[in-house]
C-alpha cells in the first residue's frame with residue numbers, strides 16, 4: 001500500500017464498534033503491519049474491548065484476512081462477524097492459547113492488548129511467540145504498566161516484560177553486532193475512544 005494513512009483514517013472516521021487506541025501507536029502499526037495488507041493474514045488480538053479494533057483490523061488488512069480476538073469475557077462473542085472470530089479464554093491460560101493455535105494455525109501477527117499484567121503478558125509471549133509464522137510480528141501495547149506495581153511492574157523488576165525484552169536484546173546483539181538509533185519527535189500522547197454503538 002502506498003497510502004500510509006489508511007489505518008489512521010479508518011480509526012478517525014470509525015462509526016462501527018468503539019475503538020480505544022493511543023494515537024502514537026498508528027505510525028508503529030503502519031510500519032510493522034503494512035506488508036500484510038491484502039494478504040491472507042491470520043491476526044490475533046488479545047483483548048477485544050468493545051470490538052471496534054477487530055473491525056478496524058478487518059478493514060485494514062482486507063478481504064482475505066482472518067481476525068481472531070481472544071478475551072476472558074464471554075460477551076465478547078457477540079463481536080463475531082464475517083472474518084472476525086472470537087475465542088473466550090484468559091491470555092495466561094496456555095491450554096486456551098493452544099486451542100486457538102490448533103484451530104487457526106500459526107498467526108502472522110499477534111497484538112497483545114489484554115490485561116497488561118506482567119505475568120500474563122509474559123505467559124502469552126512465551127507461548128505464542130515461538131508459534132508465530134516466520135517473518136511474523138508480535139506487538140505488545142500499553143507497556144507503561146511494566147512500571148506500575150498494580151500490574152506487577154516496577155523499574156528494573158526482573159519479572160516484567162521489559163526486562164525479558166532487554167535480555168532478548170543481549171541474545172540478538174551477541175550475534176548481530178549493530179545498534180541503530182532513529183530520532184523522532186514526540187507529540188502530545190492521547191488515547192481517544194472513537195465509534196461505539
Ligand SMILES: C[S@@+](CC[C@H](N)C(=O)[O-])C[C@H]1O[C@@H](n2cnc3c(N)ncnc32)[C@H](O)[C@@H]1O
Pocket residue numbers: 018019020021045046047048049050051052053070071072073089090091092113114115120
Ligand atoms: C484495553 S481492552 C482492549 C481494547 C481493544 N483492543 C481496543 O483497541 O479497542 C482490554 C481487554 O482485555 C480483556 N482482558 C482482561 N484481562 C484479560 C486476560 N487475562 N485474558 C484475556 N483478555 C483479558 C478485557 O476483558 C478487555 O476486553
